[in-house]
Amino acid sequence: DAGVIQSPRHEVTEMGQEVTLRCKPISGHDYLFWYRQTMMRGLELLIYFNNNVPIDDSGMPEDRFSAKMPNASFSTLKIQPSEPRDSAVYFCASREDSNYGYTFGSGTRLTVV
């Protein structure tokens, strides 16, 4: 298995632009998670899905952030408009329902200038 695949690995964008981060979970995994890592706040959960349905989005910072999971093999995290304070590493992870093994992608390093 190729693991959790995130794209792009790095993204540099200008303030005000729309940014879309992508994630392909491991096939057969029922849960998908989006995390953000910053120096100030550490690793924080943004949102997670179970069987493509958002379960907990209480970590989404504000309306500028949105996440979708249109099918079991793909999810996006969109920021519109982006701001410099959104600069962080964004991780996607997936997990099987019956197995508490979380697999993380390599992350997307986002820089908003």
Add this chain to the structure above:
Amino acid sequence: AQKVTQAQTEISVVEKEDVTLDCVYETRDTTYYLFWYKQPPSGELVFLIRRNSFDEQNEISGRYSWNFQKSTSSFNFTITASQVVDSAVYFCALSEAQTGRRALTFGSGTRLQVQP
């Protein structure tokens, strides 16, 4: 609500020293899982161990060992005879399995520097 505390922000040791990273957790669930992850300078999150709340046996894997004590809500990680390659940030995490959130809640991490 669940919470994970790693009180040690940064630890510096000299190679071959033993080092223990502390982790204290809070949860209302009776069934939960505890984890340790390593984040080397390259940035990826590397899974080290998962332990469920019903298994309090200590575990050893090579130079790594873990001590789980429910009585003190702690899940500490010891590296024996540390090496420079152990330099990384280490995260402890918790996932609830009954009524709580199914996502991982991470501690703030402990940065370990192993000097040659």
